[in-house]
Amino acid sequence: MTSVAPDSLGYTIEVADVISETPDASSLIFDVPKALVEKFTYRPGQFLTVRIPSERTGSVARCYSLASSPTTDERLKVTVKRTAGGYGSNWLCDNITAGDSLHVLPPSGTFTPHDLNGDFQLFAAGSGITPVMSILKTVLASAAGSVALYYANRDRESIIFDSELADLAKKYPDRLTIEHRIESETGLPTPGSLTQFADNHFDSNVFVCGPAPFMALVKETLTSIGYDRHHIHIEEFRSLDGDPFAPIKVVVTDEDTESSTVEVTLDGDTHTLPWPADATLIDVMVSAGIDAPYSCREGECGSCACTLVEGTVDPGNTDALDPDDVADGYILGCQAKPTSPNLKIEF
Known part of the structure; x- marks a missing residue:
């Protein structure tokens, strides 16, 4: 159906x-x-x-x-x-x-490798294993690098994909390393255990998913021992209050004197669009029939993250962006509204 x-x-x-x-x-x-x-x-x-x-x-x-x-x-x-x-x-x-x-x-989502080559350090806690498992299986099947997984759970019964992970470890004994951190047996993850697991792998691609305190601990620990923050990818979800399934329609008329012009580059194609001051970029793109990336339309998931190349915007809610990302020029398409007449944005 x-x-x-x-x-x-x-x-x-x-x-x-x-x-x-x-x-x-x-x-x-x-x-x-x-x-x-x-x-x-x-x-x-x-x-x-x-x-x-x-x-x-x-x-x-x-x-x-x-x-x-x-x-x-x-x-x-x-x-x-x-x-x-x-x-x-x-x-x-x-x-x-x-x-x-x-x-x-x-x-949708930006918690995904741009390149499957190289080695990967993966950190998951609880149900945070879900997207990490997708990355792990894809890298093992499609590339030649090594994969190391640090996986924290409350107890053995809570380990999602336990048997599948064990099978993968047997299938790729020279490429896949798994360290289970079981709270009921060895306590919560610590900076010491994370450092011991991750030390001397500074060139690896790092992906982290789990409860907020776990992800903050991993990022703080890795950056403290020399990892480049740009190589550490964090994923988190929040409950959505609005309705991302609601229809979108932005109408621009000849009388709309407050409309800006934006050049948007997405998947190698550049679109030039009128951008009314009271509309978000995602609303404008979807109304124009462009398959824009978004999921929540609330600034909470980061799927519509893009780079402001030229011009200025009112960024709106940027909770899904790391402060470092904001400093690097990232905005959220579902939140941003134009504050200059001409803009250029890249996805």
Whole structure:
């Protein structure tokens, strides 16, 4: 089944299977129709934004990482772990079965390697393993570098993909190293354990996903021992308050004297567009029929991060950007509004 809801953006696709990974985590396997295969092409580490029914608001939107690999897996897979008080995760785990359908936006996200070559240092805690697993499998299958995974969990029962990781370690004994950090046995991750794991691998590509304190600890530890902050990629998700599935329409008239002009470069193509002062860049691009990258439209996920090459903007909410990224000229397309007559932006 596939359709475009008349009152929303996105697509309705069928759940082919539901796999129990741990007592509180399940994977949803999606059957993407042939007509949508290109639209749902993804890179390792990206995620899906899912529309979940809600009796109070009609629906809520949540982002879930793809645990599948575009290289090794025929079907898309997201893994959902229950969180205390988490409406979206509990609803999916309690209600979705094989044959059901969900309304989703195409894969998006910037937590993905630009190049699969070289060595990788991967750090995950709890359900943070999901996008990291996608990267790990893709690198092992598509490149020749080594992969080292530091994986923290509350206890052995909580290890998502435990048997799959063990199988991969046997298949790639010379390329894959896994260090499990089990809180019930050795305590929480420490700067000492992270340093011992990561020392002398300063040229590696680093990807980190998990609870905020874990990610902050990893980044602080690695930068303190000499890692380049630009090589450390952090992923985190926040609950979305708005509706990224709501239709977008920006109308520019000849009387719109406050409209700026922007040159946007995306996937090698440059588009010149009028940009009204009260519209965001993503709204302008989507209204013009451009397949712009976005997922939350709230400045929370970072999918629409881009570089302001020329001109000035009101940046809006930039919570998804690291202060260093802001200093390097990054903005969020779903938040930025123009404050100069001419702008150039690159995705």
